[in-house]
Structures are given as structure tokens and as C-alpha cells.
Amino acid sequence: MRTFDVVVIGGGxxxxxxxxxxxxxxxxxxVLERESDVAQHSSSxxxxxxxxxFYLNPETKRIFAIAAQRxxxxxxxxxxxxxxxxCQNGTLEVATKEEQVEKLKQYAIWAKxxxxxxxxxxxxxQSELGKMEEGVKGYGxxxxxxxxxxDFGQITKSIAKISQRLGTTFLFNTQAISISCGVVKTQASxxxxxxxxxxxxxxxxxxxxxxxxxxFAQLHFRGDYWVLxxxxxxxFKRNIxxxxxxxxxxxxxxxxxxxxxxxxxxxPNAFLVRTPYSYKGTLSALFANALGSGSGSVSKRLKLFxxxxxxxxxxxxxxxxxxxxxxxxxxxxxxxALSHKHFAGRGVSGIRHNxxxxxxxxxxxxxxxxxxxxxxLNYNSPGATGSAWxxxxxxxxLVNTGFLNAKKGVTPxxxxxxxxxDEGWKELRVIFKNLR
Numbered sequence: 001m002r003t004f005d006v007v008v009i010g011g012g013x014x015x016x017x018x019x020x021x022x023x024x025x026x027x028x029x030x031v032l033e034r035e036s037d038v039a040q041h042s043s044s045x046x047x048x049x050x051x052x053x054f055y056l057n058p059e060t061k062r063i064f065a066i067a068a069q070r071x072x073x074x075x076x077x078x079x080x081x082x083x084x085x086x087c088q089n090g091t092l093e094v095a096t097k098e099e100q101v102e103k104l105k106q107y108a109i110w111a112k113x114x115x116x117x118x119x120x121x122x123x124x125x126q127s128e129l130g131k132m133e134e135g136v137k138g139y140g141x142x143x144x145x146x147x148x149x150x151d152f153g154q155i156t157k158s159i160a161k162i163s164q165r166l167g168t169t170f171l172f173n174t175q176a177i178s179i180s181c182g183v184v185k186t187q188a189s190x191x192x193x194x195x196x197x198x199x200x201x202x203x204x205x206x207x208x209x210x211x212x213x214x215x216f217a218q219l220h221f222r223g224d225y226w227v228l229x230x231x232x233x234x235x236f237k238r239n240i241x242x243x244x245x246x247x248x249x250x251x252x253x254x255x256x257x258x259x260x261x262x263x264x265x266x267x268p269n270a271f272l273v274r275t276p277y278s279y280k281g282t283l284s285a286l287f288a289n290a291l292g293s294g295s296g297s298v299s300k301r302l303k304l305f306x307x308x309x310x311x312x313x314x315x316x317x318x319x320x321x322x323x324x325x326x327x328x329x330x331x332x333x334x335x336x337a338l339s340h341k342h343f344a345g346r347g348v349s350g351i352r353h354n355x356x357x358x359x360x361x362x363x364x365x366x367x368x369x370x371x372x373x374x375x376x377l378n379y380n381s382p383g384a385t386g387s388a389w390x391x392x393x394x395x396x397x398l399v400n401t402g403f404l405n406a407k408k409g410v411t412p413x414x415x416x417x418x419x420x421x422d423e424g425w426k427e428l429r430v431i432f433k434n435l436r
């Protein structure tokens with residue numbers, strides 16, 4: 001049995017950031033990844049947008065808001081150092097209905113509460129919107145000027161290289177089967193150490209093997225994007241989002257994003273799928289997919305399917321998955337000139353893993369700690385945006401509360417203030433289980 005100070009399960013951007021911070025503090029770290037390289041799932045299969053936290057309610061999504069605000073500069077630092085794309089295109093979040101203009105004003109309040117300064121944003125009213133984006137219509141928009149487009153997969157791989165140089169061991173093609181008393185069982189061996197479970201779509205299953213998080217269930221939703229033809233793509237200068245119609249469900253209406261590789265993509269849907277890795281296929285029976293999706297209590301999942309609004313959303317997004325004409329119809333609410341003929345082909349598909357409990361969808365990340373482990377569940381968008389601060393806060397919390405024994409480390413080549421000075425770890429709301 002190999003022994004480490006920290007065993008990280010998951011080679012996505014959060015897991016790799018955790019390994020980097022822990023290695024800077026002199027800890028012996030091992031990262032387990034089921035794939036042949038880091039960033040093979042959500043860390044590469046996302047919008048690539050570094051979000052500013054204007055749309056995050058500081059009461060219900062406080063940790064995501066803090067993480068997004070505090071991680072912006074550290075991510076820019078990595079991109080500058082490794083010559084990775086950092087395209088500050090900005091984002092317009094459009095009100096497609098008159099009553100949504102009030103939401104734009106709410107965003108301005110949240111933006112300031114979450115640490116954004118007034119020079120970073122403005123409310124654009126109907127008469128000005130068409131001047132900024134000729135192909136966009138609406139009753140107004142919130143303009144977040146510093147929203148940035150990047151490649152989180154490349155960022156993850158760059159941080160992994162630094163972490164490896166600092167001594168982190170990466171075990172690829174190695175799937176974690178279960179966790180018990182600081183021992184991770186894989187298909188071939190066992191590893192011992194303080195376990196940090198950041199396994200994305202597998203995180204809930206693994207937490208439940210240790211006897212925690214049984215009050216939660218999980219659903220997997222795939223989001224598909226379409227690439228726009230170059231000629232029409234040039235008519236959009238910024239990311240274009242819309243104020244969500246279903247505020248109590250964690251899904252976005254279709255939006256337009258600018259990729260650093262030059263592509264402009266439109267999407268997503270929220271198509272229920274069976275596994276964390278179901279990136280293809282749309283014609284499966286809807287309800288069979290729904291009831292078989294995810295993990296945890298079937299009764300909690302079934303309860304959602306008694307909600308008419310949720311059923312309507314699921315049905316609409318299923319149609320969006322199989323019909324270019326249907327997604328074009330939805331998009332016409334804010335980009336009337338777009339048609340299905342402007343779609344050049346499929347773009348990125350990604351999957352988000354949403355926790356549910358007896359009250360429905362869980363809005364915030366769930367952090368559970370035991371004597372020998374720390375589990376991060378429901379770490380969804382804007383998870384990649386907030387990864388630097390979130391990772392540093394997890395490791396520092398474990399060090400400052402005595403669960404990790406930091407040794408004499410190295411001067412951090414990046415994120416010095418996050419690792420050595422930042423007190424943000426005190427903000428993490430952790431559920432403790434089975435502690436002495």
C-alpha cells in the first residue's frame with residue numbers, strides 16, 4: 001500500500017489546483033485520475049468563460065460568488081505565464097421580457113456586493129443594445145465588461161505540470177472504487193492518505209461509499225453546443241446570455257459564446273443522461289433516462305417529476321437536443337436573424353452533475369468532512385472560474401484545523417497571496433461527520 005499525505009481523487013481543474021497548493025506547502029500528494037490525462041471531462045467540456053459574479057446571489061451562492069471574484073486574477077496570472085488565451089470579450093446578459101429589466105438592476109446590486117467595482121459593468125437599455133450588438137434584441141442587458149474567454153483544459157494541464165515539478169504523483173487510468181478510513185481502493189491497489197474527493201460526477205458515489213451524503217441524490221444533464229458559420233459568427237462581438245426563465249432550476253437558456261480558437265457557439269440544452277460520461281445520443285426514452293440518471297435515492301429524483309415546470313423544461317431541452325430548428329426558434333427571442341441554416345455542426349458537449357435533496361435542486365456546493373476525508377459535491381458552474389481560490393481555501397482549512405500537517409514548502413511560483421496570506425478558508429461552510 002502506497003502512502004501519501006494527501007490523495008486527491010479527480011484530475012479536473014479543481015483537483016489539479018488542490019494538488020498544486022498542497023505541494024507548495026510541502027505535502028506529499030497523489031492525484032488519481034480515471035482517464036489517461038487531466039481535464040478530460042468538465043474542465044475541457046465547458047463554455048470557457050471566466051465569469052464575473054454579477055449573476056450570483058450572495059445569499060444562496062455565496063461561496064461560488066467569492067470563488068469567482070477571488071480567482072479571476074490568479075487565473076489571468078497563469079494564462080499570462082503560459083501564453084494561454086485570455087480574451088476579455090465581455091458578456092451581455094439580455095432581458096428578453098420587459099419585466100426582466102428589474103433583474104438587471106438586481107444584478108448591479110449583487111455585482112457590488114460580490115466585490116465588483118462600478119467600472120466593470122453597466123446596464124444597457126433597449127435603445128443602446130442594438131448599437132453594441134447589431135444582431136441582438138431585447139429590453140436591455142447587463143454588460144459585464146471583464147468576462148473573459150479562455151481554455152480551462154489548457155489551464156488545468158499547465159497547473160498539473162507545475163504540480164508535478166513540485167513532487168505530485170499523478171496516477172492515470174486509475175479509477176477510485178471506494179473510500180474507507182483514509183484508504184482509497186482502486187481497481188489494482190490501495191492508497192493511504194487524507195482523501196480529498198473532487199471527482200465531479202463520481203464524487204457523490206464515492207462519498208456514499210464512506211457512509212456520508214446519503215441525504216442527497218444526483219441527476220446528470222448534458223449540454224450541447226452548435227458551431228455557427230463564420231459569416232454570421234462575426235456579427236457577435238461578445239458572449240450573449242439571457243436572464244434565465246427558470247430561476248429555481250440550475251439551467252441556462254441558450255446563449256452565444258466566443259471561443260479563443262475563433263469559433264462562435266450557441267447552446268446549451270439540459271438533456272438528462274444516465275451517466276457522467278454520456279456525451280452522445282439523444283433518442284433514448286426520456287423517462288427511462290430520467291429515472292435511471294445519476295445516483296442516490298430514486299424517491300428524491302422521482303419527486304422532481306411531479307413538478308410541471310420541471311417537466312416542461314426537460315421536454316423543451318430534449319427537443320433542443322434533437323432539432324436545430326427548435327433551438328433556432330428559442331434563440332430568436334434575442335437573436336432574430338439566426339436560423340438553423342447558420343449552424344455549421346456540433347460543438348462541445350459537457351455534463352453537469354446536480355445534487356438534489358428533499359427540497360429539490362441544491363444551489364450551492366456541498367462540503368463534507370470526516371476524520372480522514374474531505375468531499376466536494378455539487379461543484380458546478382462557475383466552478384472552473386472559482387477553482388484557484390476554492391482549492392487554496394480547502395487545503396488551507398485542512399492545514400489550519402490540524403487535519404494536514406504542512407511541512408516546509410516552497411515559495412509558490414503562482415498564487416502566493418492565496419496560499420500564504422489569504423484567509424478565505426474561513427468562509428467555507430463545511431458539514432462535519434464522524435470527527436473526534
